[in-house]
Amino acid sequence: MTKSIDFNTLLVKRLKNKDVTAMDYLYEHYSDALYGIIYRTLHHTEIAEETLHDVFIKIWNQIESYDASKGTLFTWMYRIARNRAIDARRSKDFKTADKSDDITGFVDMFESSSNSEEDYIGLSAVLSEIGEMCKKLIQLNFFMGYSHAEISKNEDMALGTVKTRLRNCLKDIKLKLSKDFE
Amino acid sequence: MNKQEILSDGYLAAYITGELSEGEAQEVEAYIRSDQQVKREYFDLQKTLELVAFHHSIAPSPSVKKFVMQHESVIMNMHSPGESGGGSRYLMAASITVALISALSAFYFWTQWKDTDSRLALLTARNIEMAESYQRVNQELTGIRGDLAVLVSPEFSRIILNGTANAADAKAVIYWNPTDEEVYLNSANLAQLPQNQQYQLWALIDGVPVDAGVFDASDGTFQIMKNIAKADAFAVTIEQSGGAESPTLSTMQVYGES
Numbered sequence: 001m002t003k004s005i006d007f008n009t010l011l012v013k014r015l016k017n018k019d020v021t022a023m024d025y026l027y028e029h030y031s032d033a034l035y036g037i038i039y040r041t042l043h044h045t046e047i048a049e050e051t052l053h054d055v056f057i058k059i060w061n062q063i064e065s066y067d068a069s070k071g072t073l074f075t076w077m078y079r080i081a082r083n084r085a086i087d088a089r090r091s092k093d094f095k096t097a098d099k100s101d102d103i104t105g106f107v108d109m110f111e112s113s114s115n116s117e118e119d120y121i122g123l124s125a126v127l128s129e130i131g132e133m134c135k136k137l138i139q140l141n142f143f144m145g146y147s148h149a150e151i152s153k154n155e156d157m158a159l160g161t162v163k164t165r166l167r168n169c170l171k172d173i174k175l176k177l178s179k180d181f182e
Numbered sequence: 183m184n185k186q187e188i189l190s191d192g193y194l195a196a197y198i199t200g201e202l203s204e205g206e207a208q209e210v211e212a213y214i215r216s217d218q219q220v221k222r223e224y225f226d227l228q229k230t231l232e233l234v235a236f237h238h239s240i241a242p243s244p245s246v247k248k249f250v251m252q253h254e255s256v257i258m259n260m261h262s263p264g265e266s267g268g269g270s271r272y273l274m275a276a277s278i279t280v281a282l283i284s285a286l287s288a289f290y291f292w293t294q295w296k297d298t299d300s301r302l303a304l305l306t307a308r309n310i311e312m313a314e315s316y317q318r319v320n321q322e323l324t325g326i327r328g329d330l331a332v333l334v335s336p337e338f339s340r341i342i343l344n345g346t347a348n349a350a351d352a353k354a355v356i357y358w359n360p361t362d363e364e365v366y367l368n369s370a371n372l373a374q375l376p377q378n379q380q381y382q383l384w385a386l387i388d389g390v391p392v393d394a395g396v397f398d399a400s401d402g403t404f405q406i407m408k409n410i411a412k413a414d415a416f417a418v419t420i421e422q423s424g425g426a427e428s429p430t431l432s433t434m435q436v437y438g439e440s
Contacts, residue, residue: 020256021294021298023251027247027250031247032236033235036235036240039240039242049243049246053250057250057253072228072229072232075228075232078198082199083200123233127237138234142234147201163191163193163196167192167194170195173234
């Protein structure tokens with residue numbers, strides 16, 4: 001994955017040139033990961049797929065504003081997906097679809113086996129070791145679109161604690177996976 | 183906020199999710215630009231999140247891709263890369279363009295797809311080629327490193343085996359480490375033999391020949407021979423393929439004392 005830096009530079013360049021084949025690649029490569037985030041935020045297939053569609057159109061239309069010095073391509077797309085899914089959850093359509101936007105719908109995604117076909121870096125093993133609190137915080141914040149404040153209220157945990165713990169949880173995964181970061 | 187707070191208070195993770203205020207985000211960005219440690223930490227967090235996200239990916243239904251790839255903003259741009267959409271007075275022109283493109287798109291997609299497909303195949307093939315040659319070079323390098331380690335090691339003594347009357351020009355070189363009993367042979371300029379014959383190396387201990395392995399002439403490489411702890415001299419004879427119990431002295435090619 002470390003060797004993908006140059007590849008992504010090329011991919012972004014081609015996207016900025018409005019190269020449809022680059023868009024095709026981008027979709028093939030990233031749609032499942034982004035959909036995982038959108039779906040977990042919404043828990044509603046139709047609205048989630050609509051949101052994914054809008055996210056990719058937004059990526060295509062706004063790729064010009066992506067600035068590699070501010071973060072990876074994934075981070076940029078992730079932020080778009082997360083925000084778009086949060087917006088969808090707050091929308092009228094979502095509420096009329098009889099869905100609730102509070103945290104009570106929490107299902108531990110780490111419990112079910114992952115959809116990833118390959119676990120070549122041993123992520124499953126690492127994720128099973130990080131502790132219940134970490135799993136819940138990561139899922140709520142990064143995968144379900146809940147803000148620090150919402151989590152703080154729901155989990156009865158100080159706001160600063162939520163932030164620091166989240167950071168420590170990610171750091172913990174990183175350390176356990178450290179071979180893959182070298 | 184200071185650097186320590188950025189590193190330990192979760193600002194970078196919150197920057198990734200976009201939960202910082204504009205002012206905070208700008209401060210974090212400044213640190214990412216100027217501080218290697220912050221930059222590194224930010225990169226690690228991004229990568230961790232990406233790995234976890236890929237690990238928990240979910241496949242949407244295939245129709246979503248179809249709608250994305252056929253969305254007008256994607257199709258629109260296909261013929262005019264770099265141009266941005268015009269204002270309202272271009273709306274009419276734009277809609278005509280869309281209609282035209284729709285009519286032509288089936289043919290266009292087909293040719294585009296053919297073209298892309300063959301380019302992709304070509305690139306994939308090149309990529310595989312590159313990976314293979316990298317692999318090969320890497321293996322060669324590992325081999326050469328190993329050879330070099332033998333050459334420069336003080337533990338190895340170098341023994342030149344000179345040609346006998348049978349082959350006056352022949353030469354072979356032995357690198358021998360008596361402590362570890364390792365023997366390497368460079369068959370530098372021994373002649374190629376017929377299929378049914380092979381060279382055999384012998385270690386002579388108090389005049390008694392001990393088999394040190396058979397080999398084929400192969401220049402420029404080190405061949406690993408059998409372990410030998412003690413030898414007064416080394417000699418190479420020509421034997422039937424697979425080697426002989428005792429040397430056929432009349433065929434001796436090279437000989438050298440240790």
